[in-house]
Amino acid sequence: DAKTTQPNSMESNEEEPVHLPCNHSTISGTDYIHWYRQLPSQGPEYVIHGLTSNVNNRMASLAIAEDRKSSTLILHRATLRDAAVYYCILRDRDDKIIFGKGTRLHILP
C-alpha cells in the first residue's frame, strides 16, 4: 500500500507558483521521497527526489520538513503543460515503486 497521503486535486492559475503537499508520517530513515507526474495519455515521468535536504532541479523544487513527515513539491511558475497527476512516493532500497492516487493538478489559463 502507498505510504503517502496527498490531496485528490488542486487548482492553480497559469504563471503562478504551485505547492503540492504530501504527508508521509511513517517514513523511515532510509526512505527517499520521490515525485513523479503523469501527463494525459502518457507514462509517469520522474520529477525530483530527496532524502533530507531541500532539492532543486530544472523542473521543480522539493521542500522537505525537518522531521521528514511531510514534503512539498513546488512548481515555481505553472504552465498549462504542467497539468497532470502528481505522485509522491517513498522509496527504500529493494522496494518496488508503489503509487498512490496522486494529486490531479488543474491549471487555469
Place this chain on the structure above:
Amino acid sequence: DTGVSQDPRHKITKRGQNVTFRCDPISEHNRLYWYRQTLGQGPEFLTYFQNEAQLEKSRLLSDRFSAERPKGSFSTLEIQRTEQGDSAMYLCASSVSDRANTEAFFGQGTRLTVV
C-alpha cells in the same frame, strides 16, 4: 537509446484469447517493473525483476499472468484466457539499479482492450 519501449501500443483482443506484451528497457538498466493502470487510478504494481530474477509478484497477478526477463534485457508479460477486467494500460519501467536514490523511466504503455 530513446528510453523504455513497449510493444504494441494498443491491443484489442477477444475474451479468452492470450496476449503478450513486450518491454525493452533502457540499456544496462538492471531493474524492470510492470504496472497496470485503469482509468482514474494510479499505476498498480504487478511485478519486478533484478536482471533476470523475478523478485516479487503482486497478489493482483493471478495465475493467468506471467512475466519473464530471460536474458536480463527485454521482458514479456503474458495474459492467458483474457477477461474483460484485464482491460487496462500496462506500463513498464526500468531503473539503473536497486538504489533508492535513482529514478525510474517509464514507457508509454500498452493499452489492452478485451471485448
